[in-house]
Amino acid sequence: MPNTYYGSKDVAVSFGSAITSMVQPETDIEREALLQESTPFGSIWKQWLDTGSRVLAPITFSGIEQFQITTGSRALLAEGTSASLVVTYGGSKTTTVTCIVQKYVTKMVSEKLHVFTVTLQPTGAVTEA
Numbered sequence: 001m002p003n004t005y006y007g008s009k010d011v012a013v014s015f016g017s018a019i020t021s022m023v024q025p026e027t028d029i030e031r032e033a034l035l036q037e038s039t040p041f042g043s044i045w046k047q048w049l050d051t052g053s054r055v056l057a058p059i060t061f062s063g064i065e066q067f068q069i070t071t072g073s074r075a076l077l078a079e080g081t082s083a084s085l086v087v088t089y090g091g092s093k094t095t096t097v098t099c100i101v102q103k104y105v106t107k108m109v110s111e112k113l114h115v116f117t118v119t120l121q122p123t124g125a126v127t128e129a
Contacts, residue, residue: 006090013061015076015099015120016083022073023061029087029095030057031126056097056122059085065106065114077118079104085120096127 008025012018034053039046066072081101088094099120107115 004091006093010090012086012088014084014086016081017076019061019073019076022066022076023063027059027061028057029059031055032057054126056126058102059099059120059122060117061120062115062117065116073116073118074104074106077101077104077116082123085122092129094127094129096129097122098124 011020011025013020013023032055034051034055035048036051037046038049063073065074067074069075079101082098084096085099086094086096099122101118102121103117103119105117107117109115
């Protein structure tokens with residue numbers, strides 16, 4: 001059976017509504033198992049146990065800032081906004097989690113378009129499908 005590979009052209013992102021066209025590649029979705037150190041006396045190597053808890057790190061997206069009053073990046077991704085983030089990698093592979101916009105930064109540089117960086121803080125269970 002051949003492997004299936006996906007790239008940036010296959011990604012779709014929504015945060016309450018579609019934001020795929022607003023965000024640019026270079027985003028990490030970092031999952032982590034929380035571990036407890038369990039090294040007994042007399043061991044020379046650290047040992048760890050899985051606590052069963054999981055964490056999805058804050059997710060950061062960047063893009064060209066759009067200023068439309070109700071549909072632009074600043075309107076859809078305003079700090080304090082809470083919505084369901086759905087990232088579709090390609091085909092039917094998705095990550096879904098409710099997030100709150102923790103931070104929205106506008107960067108202005110001479111001779112360039114304004115860009116934004118938004119940080120989304122996951123707030124609960126993550127669904128991988």
